[in-house]
Amino acid sequence: MGDRYEERASRVDGAKVWTLTVPPGSVHPVLPDGCMDLLWIGGRLLVAGPDTRAEPPSAPYGGSFAGVRFAPGAAPALLGVPAHELRDRRVALADLWPGAQVRELTERVAGAADPAAALDDIAVRRAAVAGPPDPAMRSVAAHLDSGRTVAQTAEAVGLGARQLHRRSLTSFGYGPKTLARVLRLQRALEFVRSGMPYAEAALAAGCADQAHLAREMRELAGTTLSEYFTGTRVVSATP
Missing domain, CATH: 1.10.10.60 (Homeodomain-like)
Structure with a gap:
């Protein structure tokens, strides 16, 4: 059984909501695509910065993952951090947003029947209060x-x-x-x-x-x- 990847349109303009399920032992590098992602991995909320190179495999034990992939140039205003500060990095959302807020959001996603939809809700709510992309x-x-x-x-x-x-x-x-x-x-x-x-x-x-x-x-x-x-x-x- 191979990887199973699905994506659909987000309610945030230009973004995509995706899910990925990989079997144990999967080799799953990531190619640069000009985008940034809000991620749900192993019960944690993370942000993937823009890549300039392929990332190494990251799921040796398999598992299910979800994310919202923002269009190039859209994420910095929404996340509140310049893109170059996250270049080639994966960082905890708690490093960017207040810890209490992230803990509440983490509980919300963890308890959701569809974590990907819960991530999209976070993105939509954030977009409503954040400044627009350049x-x-x-x-x-x-x-x-x-x-x-x-x-x-x-x-x-x-x-x-x-x-x-x-x-x-x-x-x-x-x-x-x-x-x-x-x-x-x-x-x-x-x-x-x-x-x-x-x-x-x-x-x-x-x-x-x-x-x-x-x-x-x-x-x-x-x-x-x-x-x-x-x-x-x-x-x-x-x-």
Whole structure:
């Protein structure tokens, strides 16, 4: 029996609610996806910051996990912390929010019939009182995900290079060039999943050629395309 992953739309704009069940011994690395997650793991509330590299396997004993994956640039305002402070990190929610509040939320999720739905409730309530995401940075993410260059994106949103980089660190955890690479890799993987050959997927995603995609896969995912698609399934939204 393999991993079972499911996701559905969150009530928070652009976010996804997901659940994952893995059997004992599962090798389950995590690929960068430009997102941040609110997680429920082993009875604890955690936050996954934006990744710049693949995370190592994290469920050697199996188990069930749940999370809310926020769109690029959306989580910092909701969580109340700049994205770069959480880059390549997994931190307890109690390190970011008041302990008494987190204890109450932990009890609520632990007692819920559907922990994923309870996480979504937390996100919805928080979004209602938190400040909105930086609209310019949401636009930046959309432009980069469409394949525009960083220069084209900066011009489209009316920001200079230095200001774009500074605000990207706050919203995404890294500069726009890194976000563009991560989003391009995710596009390429989606094309391959749809049945497109590697070379065609590379070009469609915006890589120069298949060799370019292979280099990005090694640097960002720590594996090859063949290993990714023939070995252990990798889900990019989990701890």
